[in-house]
Amino acid sequence: MFSNASNFTNDVDLTFAIIIGISLFFLIGLTFLMIYFMIKYNHKKNPVATDIPGHMGLEILWTVIPTILVLVMFYYGWAGYTKMRTAPKDAIQIKATGRMWSWTFEYENGRVTDTLVIPLNKAVKLNLFSNDVIHSLYIPAFRVKEDLVPGDSNWMWFIGQQIGSYNILCAEYCGDRHSYMISKVDVLFPEEYEKWYKSTPKKALYGADAGQNLLKSNGCFGCHSVDGKVIAAPSFKGIMTRISEVKTDKGEEAFIKVDNAYIIRSIEDPNKEVVEGFGKIMPANNNLTEKELEQIIDYLKTLK
Amino acid sequence: MSENHTSNSEESFYKSKKGLASWIFTLDHKRIALLYLYSIAIFFLVGMTLGFIMRLELFAPGGQLMNPRTYNQMFTFHGVIMIFLVIIPSIPAVFGNFMLPIMLGTDDVALPKLNLFSWWLYVIGAVMALSTLVWGNGPADTGWTFYAPYSVTSDTDVSMLLLAAFVLGFSSILTGLNFIVTIHRLRAPGMGWFKMPLFAWGLYATAWIQLLATPIVGITLLMVVVERSFGIGLFNPALGGDPILYQHLFWIYSHPVVYVMILPAMGIISEIIPTSAQRTIFGYKAIALSSMAIAFLGYFVWGHHMFTTGMSGEAAIVFSFVTFLVAIPTAIKVFNWIATLYKGSIHITPNLLWSVAFVFNFLIGGLTGLINGALATDVHIHDTTYIVAHFHYTMFGGTIFVFFGALHYWFPKIWGRMYNTKLAYWALGLVFFGFNVMYGAMLVVGIQGMPRRYFDYLPEFEHLNKISTVGSWFLVFGILLMIFNLVRSARKGKKAPRNPWNGVTLEWQVPSPPPLHNFDHAPILSEKGPYDFSILGEINKYETTKIDK
Numbered sequence: 097m098f099s100n101a102s103n104f105t106n107d108v109d110l111t112f113a114i115i116i117g118i119s120l121f122f123l124i125g126l127t128f129l130m131i132y133f134m135i136k137y138n139h140k141k142n143p144v145a146t147d148i149p150g151h152m153g154l155e156i157l158w159t160v161i162p163t164i165l166v167l168v169m170f171y172y173g174w175a176g177y178t179k180m181r182t183a184p185k186d187a188i189q190i191k192a193t194g195r196m197w198s199w200t201f202e203y204e205n206g207r208v209t210d211t212l213v214i215p216l217n218k219a220v221k222l223n224l225f226s227n228d229v230i231h232s233l234y235i236p237a238f239r240v241k242e243d244l245v246p247g248d249s250n251w252m253w254f255i256g257q258q259i260g261s262y263n264i265l266c267a268e269y270c271g272d273r274h275s276y277m278i279s280k281v282d283v284l285f286p287e288e289y290e291k292w293y294k295s296t297p298k299k300a301l302y303g304a305d306a307g308q309n310l311l312k313s314n315g316c317f318g319c320h321s322v323d324g325k326v327i328a329a330p331s332f333k334g335i336m337t338r339i340s341e342v343k344t345d346k347g348e349e350a351f352i353k354v355d356n357a358y359i360i361r362s363i364e365d366p367n368k369e370v371v372e373g374f375g376k377i378m379p380a381n382n383n384l385t386e387k388e389l390e391q392i393i394d395y396l397k398t399l400k
Numbered sequence: 401m402s403e404n405h406t407s408n409s410e411e412s413f414y415k416s417k418k419g420l421a422s423w424i425f426t427l428d429h430k431r432i433a434l435l436y437l438y439s440i441a442i443f444f445l446v447g448m449t450l451g452f453i454m455r456l457e458l459f460a461p462g463g464q465l466m467n468p469r470t471y472n473q474m475f476t477f478h479g480v481i482m483i484f485l486v487i488i489p490s491i492p493a494v495f496g497n498f499m500l501p502i503m504l505g506t507d508d509v510a511l512p513k514l515n516l517f518s519w520w521l522y523v524i525g526a527v528m529a530l531s532t533l534v535w536g537n538g539p540a541d542t543g544w545t546f547y548a549p550y551s552v553t554s555d556t557d558v559s560m561l562l563l564a565a566f567v568l569g570f571s572s573i574l575t576g577l578n579f580i581v582t583i584h585r586l587r588a589p590g591m592g593w594f595k596m597p598l599f600a601w602g603l604y605a606t607a608w609i610q611l612l613a614t615p616i617v618g619i620t621l622l623m624v625v626v627e628r629s630f631g632i633g634l635f636n637p638a639l640g641g642d643p644i645l646y647q648h649l650f651w652i653y654s655h656p657v658v659y660v661m662i663l664p665a666m667g668i669i670s671e672i673i674p675t676s677a678q679r680t681i682f683g684y685k686a687i688a689l690s691s692m693a694i695a696f697l698g699y700f701v702w703g704h705h706m707f708t709t710g711m712s713g714e715a716a717i718v719f720s721f722v723t724f725l726v727a728i729p730t731a732i733k734v735f736n737w738i739a740t741l742y743k744g745s746i747h748i749t750p751n752l753l754w755s756v757a758f759v760f761n762f763l764i765g766g767l768t769g770l771i772n773g774a775l776a777t778d779v780h781i782h783d784t785t786y787i788v789a790h791f792h793y794t795m796f797g798g799t800i801f802v803f804f805g806a807l808h809y810w811f812p813k814i815w816g817r818m819y820n821t822k823l824a825y826w827a828l829g830l831v832f833f834g835f836n837v838m839y840g841a842m843l844v845v846g847i848q849g850m851p852r853r854y855f856d857y858l859p860e861f862e863h864l865n866k867i868s869t870v871g872s873w874f875l876v877f878g879i880l881l882m883i884f885n886l887v888r889s890a891r892k893g894k895k896a897p898r899n900p901w902n903g904v905t906l907e908w909q910v911p912s913p914p915p916l917h918n919f920d921h922a923p924i925l926s927e928k929g930p931y932d933f934s935i936l937g938e939i940n941k942y943e944t945t946k947i948d949k
Contacts, residue, residue, distance in 0.1 A: 104776075111776045112847075119767035126738060127760055133741035134748065134756070137677070145679035145745040145933065154739070155686050155732070162731040166724040169774050174717055176776025181713045229550040230643060232708060232783055236849025239780045243709045245644060246549060247637020250710035263858065267708075267783035267851040269543050271550065272468045275854040375555045 101262065102238035103255040107176035109239070115169050180240065183253035187219035194224070194231035194244040195379050197273035197328070198315025199264060203293065208313040212264065212281040214256050215289035221253040227379045232268035235281055241267055256283035271377065272328050273318060307395025310388055314381065322399055329378065330371050335359075336397050342369040356393050363389065412816065416916040427512035428916060433498035434814075435519050436489060441883075443485040443526065448876065450478040455838070455872040458865050461857055468855040472541040473556065475853060477533075479544025480561060484568045485526055487799055488657065491664035492610075493518070493575055495806050496603045498814060500579060502907045502914065503597045505588025505923040510581040514574055521571035528564035532557045543853060545654075548635030548646040552627050559628050562621040569618040572660075576610030579603050588906070590925050594685065597905045597930045601688040602667020605695040609656045609663075613699070617653030620646065644709055651702035659698040661795055663691055665802035666733055669755050672809050673737050675903040676752040677744025680931040683736035690729035697726045707778050716775055723773035730766055734759060749901065750824035754805030757832045761797025765790060768843065785854075786846025789839040797835055804831070807886060812896030816913040819889035827882035834874025841868035898943050905930055909939055 099105055136142070190212070191202040201212045201222075214220045224233060226244035233252065234241040242252040266277035284292065311317060311332075319329040330340070338354045345368050352358055352369060361368060366378035384392070413430050423431055454474055457464050466474075497515065501508050509515050532539040536557030542550055551558050583604050587596065623634050624646070633639025635646040666687075674681045681687065703711060703719030737759060746752070768790040771777045781787060812818055845864040850857055857865065899908040906923045907914075924939055926932035 108776045108780055111774055112771065112780075115767075115770050115774060115777065119770065123760075123763050123767060126734065126763060130738055130741060130756055130759060133738070133744070134746055134752075137741060137744050137746050139678070139745040139747050142743070142745050145677060146743040147680045147933070148682060148739075148743060149680050149929075150683040150686070150736075151739075154735075155683055158735040159728060159732060162728050166727050166770070166773075169770055170721055170724045173720060173774025173776045173778070177707075177716065177720075177779065178713065180776070180779065229553065230547060234783070234849070234851060236780070239776075241708050241779050241782060245637075245709060247642070248644065248710070263849070265849070265851050269472075269547070269550070269783075269853040271541070271554075272472065274472075275468070275851075275856045278858075 099237065099258070101256070101258045101260070102235075102240065103257060104176065104180060104239050105237075107172075107179065111169070111172040111176055114172055118165055118169070180252070183221045183251065184219045187221035187253055188214070190214075190220060190222050192222040192224050192233060192244070193227060194233065194266065194270075194277075195227040195315060196229065196271050196318075196377055197266070197277040198318035199233070199277070199279045200313055200315055205293065207293070210313050210315060211279050213289065213292055214281060214283055215286045216256055216259060216283055218286065219253060219255050221251060224250040224252065228377075229270050230268045231266050231270050231277065234265045234267040235262055236265065237262040238281075243268055256281070259283050259285065276318065276327075304391070304395040304398050306388075307391035307393070310384070310392055311395065319378070329374055332396055332399050334400055336393075337400070341372040343372055344369050359393055359396065360389055363392075411915060412911070412913040413916045414913060425516065427508070427516055429497050429501050429508050429512065429515060430814075430914065432515050432519055433494050433496075436493040436497065436522070439519075439522065439526065440486055440490055440494065443481050447478050447481040447486060448879065450474050450481070452872055452876050454478065455869045457855070458857070459869045460866070461859055461862055463856065469541060471855040472543075472853070473539045476540050476543050476561075480529060480540075480565065482795075483544055484565050485522075485529070487661045487795055488568075488572055489522060489575070490661075490799065490803050491668065491806065492579065492603055492606060492660075493522075494803075495599075495668065495810065496575070496579060496664060499810065499907050500582060500600060500603060501586065502910055502918050503600060503905055504582065504586055505591060505906050505919070505925070506582075506586040507917040507919070509578050510585055511578050514578055518571045518574040518578070521567055521574070525564045525566075525568035525571060528567060529561055532560045532564075536560060545650065546621065546624060547650075548624060548627075548641070548643045549637065551624055552636040552641075559625045562625050566618050566621050566625075569614045569621075572610050573614045576607035576614075579607040580611065583607075588923050588925060594688065595925070595929050596688075597667075598670035598681065598684070598687055598691075599664070599667035601691050602663045602665075602670070605691040606660050606663045609660050609695050609698065613653045613656040613660075616649060617657075620649040620653070623649075644706075644711075647706050647709065648702070651705045652699075655702040655705065656695075656698045658794065659694055661799050663694065665758070665799045666691065668802050668806045668809070669737060669758060670733075671903075671905065672751050672755045672805060673740045674931040675809075675901050675905075676749060676755070677741050677746050678902065678933055679740070679744045680929065680933070681736070682739035682742070683732075684929060684931070686732050687736050690732045693729040694726060697722060697729070701726060704773060704778065707775060708782050720773055720775050720778075724770070727766065727770060727773070734763065734766075747901070749808075750819075750821060750828060751805050751809035751901070753825070753828055754801055754808060757828065758798060758801040758805060761793055761801060761835070765793030765798055768793060780849075781846055783852055784846035785842045785850050785852050788852050789842035789846060792839050792842075797839070801831075804828075804882065809901070810907070811886065811889070812900045813907055813910075813912050813914070815890040815893070816896050816911075817889055817891075817893030818896050818900065819893055820885050823881065823885040827878050827885060830874050830878025830881065832878075834871045834876070834878055837871030838868050838875055839871075841865070841871065899940055902933075902936055902940070904933055904936055904939060909942065 193200045202208050224244040226246040231244040238254050240252055240254050242250050261280050261282045264279040264281055319327050321327050321331045324331045324333040335354055340352050342352050343349055364382050367376045370376055538556050540556045540558040540561045542554055626632055627634045633641040635641040635643050670687055701723045704723045707716050841864040845861050850861045896912045898912050910918050926935045
């Protein structure tokens with residue numbers, strides 16, 4: 097606690113400290129009182145009970161004091177939250193998209209990544225979208241969390257105040273690989289960030305490397321491994337020489353020799369022919385250009 | 401079955417009729433209560449086993465025993481069983497059914513046939529839920545909250561489980577209706593509203609929530625079934641629906657329903673503490689009316705489950721504010737319980753210690769709830785294991801602890817036997833220790849940022865998860881020890897008198913176990929309310945069982 101990693105940590109941790117402090121006082125005090133009464137007024141020491149049906153003054157006292165205390169807690173919670181919901185206008189805008197089970201971040205210059213990179217001490221606003229079910233973007237170190245709701249838009253903002261790399265987790269249950277929907281936010285010095293922001297990643301330049309980069313930034317490796325392991329979908333290893341048993345959307349079963357056309361069909365309309373033994377969980381992607389599709393296939397061919 | 405040991409001519413309700421049909425078609429509120437008890441006990445053991453296995457899976461990072469899909473199906477089934485088949489019916493359907501008519505001084509609930517029908521609906525709902533284990537595409541993997549659009553698109557057998565919850569909802573509504581009518585119409589002559597035992601007040605507040613809130617979740621779950629079956633866009637944005645609408649409809653029921661789960665428990669605590677302290681309850685009216693206040697305010701706080709969905713800031717502030725207001729009547733209850741111990745003549749019994757353990761756990765459950773109510777901190781701990789632990793502190797450490805306490809309190813009345821006190825203390829100690837280790841560790845790891853419903857976790861969460869799992873072993877062992885003690889004592893325990901704890905509410909005036917029509921003499925009521933211990937001598941005059949101490 098009190099790490100100061102983002103502009104919200106201090107407010108949130110202070111609220112934690114106030115509430116936990118008051119809570120511990122009451123927990124320990126009341127528990128002690130119960131035990132004390134049970135010993136002091138045990139029937140062996142106190143054979144005759146005194147009937148006390150109530151006391152108006154006490155009832156008022158223990159209505160008023162909790163009321164004041166909860167109003168204090170409410171105030172601190174409200175004050176911290178209001179800051180979270182008022183983003184500065186000049187914040188860097190980044191589009192964050194969640195899908196089963198990966199994150200992508202799209203910058204204003206069109207750059208797409210699977211890890212979030214932000215500059216130190218600059219306000220960042222994430223515009224949140226989901227392609228399938230509800231996810232929740234959670235950065236524990238920053239004390240922030242917002243849901244990504246399909247068909248709806250949401251947003252969050254924060255300022256990274258310490259250089260470092262922090263976990264991004266999915267907090268809303270989203271299916272088989274929910275606990276593996278993990279990414280990072282890297283907080284860089286502004287100069288480094290500028291350099292990163294303006295450079296094109298070298299690997300995206302041509303051919304198979306560009307294909308690998310596309311698969312990575314689109315989150316494909318969340319389900320498709322490259323080493324033959326089955327995560328939640330068929331592995332990419334050796335995919336271009338495979339004959340797969342598939343089930344079509346009409347319920348028919350068929351054997352398909354994997355070729356360029358099948359790969360493209362599977363990206364653009366994945367539920368049409370699903371490999372036997374797997375669910376209809378892959379989201380469609382129609383945003384790739386012909387050249388990009390080609391690069392992806394080039395890359396897949398290298399995985400023998 | 402217990403034998404009848406009273407010299408009274410009337411036989412115990414166990415002996416009035418025999419055979420399976422005399423049980424499953426019985427109209428006797430006591431037998432229906434026991435039908436519920438045995439069914440709930442079975443499902444509790446199933447739910448507990450699932451929880452135990454999940455904790456084993458989480459003992460170390462990475463897959464240990466199963467794949468993620470199986471784990472997800474397990475926490476879904478654990479949640480559905482524990483919520484719909486155990487906690488919601490637990491105290492009302494078992495102890496409410498058994499004790500309410502006796503405590504009001506009457507021979508049965510107002511609508512006995514409806515009562516039996518409720519149990520049958522419960523059985524049908526339970527069979528429907530269990531059927532998903534055997535038939536269809538495998539049990540649902542959506543979590544017990546059935547959030548859309550995941551619940552609409554999941555290829556597991558979600559619809560059958562939703563229909564099961566729908567049927568179980570009706571069982572709950574009908575029990576609530578029955579209790580409202582019983583409390584309004586069947587109180588003994590001379591028992592005014594404020595002369596009712598506080599357990600009856602707890603059940604009364606609960607019954608109204610069951611009656612008014614349950615239909616909403618019933619319709620909502622049915623809407624998901626319709627969407628899954630016919631592709632009508634209600635909650636799935638791909639079909640033009642709104643997933644946030646689902647959450648509103650779901651929590652409009654499911655927040656009030658946590659008070660369905662806790663209010664009857666608070667009622668039982670308000671019985672056990674005065675009996676143990678041998679003095680009247682402190683602040684009777686404050687406790688009775690705070691139940692109604694909690695039931696009322698509980699309707700207006702559902703939004704605090706949705707602070708991170710992008711709801712408007714104004715709405716969030718109102719929901720946060722009202723959430724804090726619920727803390728006040730809750731605090732009033734705790735203060736009054738503790739004040740009831742003051743200047744009492746306290747007899748330490750297993751049932752009192754279960755109650756004190758409840759107050760301790762429930763304090764943690766309630767106080768950790770303040771962090772959920774405060775907006776800034778809620779954002780951090782929302783959807784983490786902190787929430788799971790908070791919920792279990794109120795529902796398990798709260799309601800189920802009281803359920804266990806009530807089993808020890810009313811055990812002599814229900815089975816006419818006493819249990820082994822020493823074993824009861826050992827079981828309580830193990831359960832209390834294991835429970836706090838298990839969920840205490842989950843509270844902390846949640847604040848550290850571990851999301852809930854996680855099959856696997858990051859290495860930094862390993863220590864606390866290990867501690868939590870070890871806690872679960874103590875917990876389960878304690879529960880099994882308690883069940884062993886109670887089951888054995890129900891058959892072999894010492895014979896119980898009418899009034900082993902020297903209570904003054906009406907159930908202590910009938911034989912143990914009670915005869916079919918409950919009372920063998922006109923109930924004795926005090927002018928001064930239900931907890932007037934000056935009439936104890938008069939009550940114990942009717943004692944007919946010889947007690948060998």
